[in-house]
Amino acid sequence: MNVLVVGAGIGGLTLALELHHAGIACRIVEAVPRLEPIGAGINLLPHAMRVLDRLDVADPLAAVGVETRESIFFNRFGQFVYREPVGRHAGYGLPQLSLHRGDAQLTLLAAVRERLGEDAVELGRRVVDLADAGDRVRATVEDAATGARATETATVVVACDGVNSAVRAQFYPDEGEPRYSGVTMWRGVTPWRPFLTGASMVRAGWLASGKMVIYPIRHGVNGAGDQLVNWVAEVERPRSARRDWDRTGRLEDFIDVFDGWHFDWLDVPRLIRGADRILEYPMVDQDPLPRWTFGGVTLLGDAAHPMVPRGSNGAGQAVLDAHALRVALQETAEPRRALLRYEEERLPATASVVRTNRVRPPDTILKEVYERTGDRPFTRIEDVISTEEMAAISEGYKKIAAYDKDLVNRAE
Ligand SMILES: Cc1cc2nc3c(=O)[nH]c(=O)nc-3n(C[C@H](O)[C@H](O)[C@H](O)COP(=O)(O)OP(=O)(O)OC[C@H]3O[C@@H](n4cnc5c(N)ncnc54)[C@H](O)[C@@H]3O)c2cc1C
Numbered sequence: 001m002n003v004l005v006v007g008a009g010i011g012g013l014t015l016a017l018e019l020h021h022a023g024i025a026c027r028i029v030e031a032v033p034r035l036e037p038i039g040a041g042i043n044l045l046p047h048a049m050r051v052l053d054r055l056d057v058a059d060p061l062a063a064v065g066v067e068t069r070e071s072i073f074f075n076r077f078g079q080f081v082y083r084e085p086v087g088r089h090a091g092y093g094l095p096q097l098s099l100h101r102g103d104a105q106l107t108l109l110a111a112v113r114e115r116l117g118e119d120a121v122e123l124g125r126r127v128v129d130l131a132d133a134g135d136r137v138r139a140t141v142e143d144a145a146t147g148a149r150a151t152e153t154a155t156v157v158v159a160c161d162g163v164n165s166a167v168r169a170q171f172y173p174d175e176g177e178p179r180y181s182g183v184t185m186w187r188g189v190t191p192w193r194p195f196l197t198g199a200s201m202v203r204a205g206w207l208a209s210g211k212m213v214i215y216p217i218r219h220g221v222n223g224a225g226d227q228l229v230n231w232v233a234e235v236e237r238p239r240s241a242r243r244d245w246d247r248t249g250r251l252e253d254f255i256d257v258f259d260g261w262h263f264d265w266l267d268v269p270r271l272i273r274g275a276d277r278i279l280e281y282p283m284v285d286q287d288p289l290p291r292w293t294f295g296g297v298t299l300l301g302d303a304a305h306p307m308v309p310r311g312s313n314g315a316g317q318a319v320l321d322a323h324a325l326r327v328a329l330q331e332t333a334e335p336r337r338a339l340l341r342y343e344e345e346r347l348p349a350t351a352s353v354v355r356t357n358r359v360r361p362p363d364t365i366l367k368e369v370y371e372r373t374g375d376r377p378f379t380r381i382e383d384v385i386s387t388e389e390m391a392a393i394s395e396g397y398k399k400i401a402a403y404d405k406d407l408v409n410r411a412e
Contacts, residue, residue: 001335002026004139004154006127006167008035010042010101011301011318012160013108013121017055018326020116028112029152031161033124033144035109037102038246040187040279041217041230043068043201044104046087047403048316049094050411051323058094060107065099066216066227069199073365073390076205077377078263081369082390086201093409098201098215100189100228104315130157130167132295156335157297158325160318163243165303171294178284180240181308181358183207185232185283186249188275191221192229195266201312202266203363206370210235210257211363212268231271233258240282249280283308285358288351293339300325305350310361313353313401320402321346349402356400365390 301318
């Protein structure tokens, strides 16, 4: 058996490490000629870290990121709402990491090249078509530099080609536009002195009048001891931009919303203005699919279940997919049956996360505060919402996304 992995994102690279660990031959074709550190911050929660730890990449990932201590919520006036420890600080056996997506990708890429060989990841090669040939799959692969096309065959092809998946489009040509949630995100990274615990993940405000997500993703970026801080400004906007992770955004399209956000622990407008580049991305997702597997081809990660990024689970669910697919391939004699077994486990699980991210992700805490206070400052948070109610919102999401502490620690 050999596996062709389409796409060297977090999902594709983790899958390659999993397959190698199980002695299953594989290689990756990646469309872009160079993997650049594009994007901003991502989070790897303990459920994904358990998989990555078993693959012996948890330490190298921790070395390039920040081990998050707490998740903390404020209203848009900077008033404290709720906090809870995360990762090892909450009693998990594994950390929660906040990282630059590029650092995570390049760390996994180095591990893949070291273990599978320098040639295991073929850059500048885009899959443009797949054809089933009974017991094998034929992939048409286009060279980015020359445009020349070649045919590759593999027992199994796994499409880890992200939100704009060409493979998904081949199986679902009439799927139509992604579903826009009505919210646009502007993101950036800024060198900044450590704030709060120096490892706090902040969510503040609410979408209707502006919400921010802010957390450090790299330590010691200059001689002054600054961290690289990731920030995401989320604002309701009627129109959706193109779904492109590398699209440049404009400060003047959103800065007015946050101009008054000067807190004693952080000056938000200054943080925003300190970024070299601003990226714009619409909060979109797609309805869960009826199936991912077509003969010897299946989907994984964002190609299978694009979700609105409101629960820090995009990368993590791709990692869980990769693990489940490897186990299915290892334990099922017939590869095509293994793909179906993987789909049976992961399609319903990820569909729940996609749906919950729409209606009840962890930041529902802030929605409740926004609605109950009429978006005004409060005197005592206890009079607005109880700590127990906020904890229940957070715990409910953990169960759906499979990072409930008992579940993760039991599986170690
Ligand atoms: C450039 C970029 C920047 C991102 N920035 C952020 C961010 O700042 N914050 C965040 O939360 N998430 C970001 N994401 C998304 C995040 O990485 C994913 O949600 C998550 O990690 C799951 O990853 P994935 O492996 O399923 O898909 P992705 O990480 O999207 O990886 C897909 C890979 O497939 C490659 N590919 C696409 N089409 C083809 C093809 N036809 N043939 C071969 N290869 C192909 C792509 O070039 C890419 O490398 C970004 C994704 C990309 C591609």
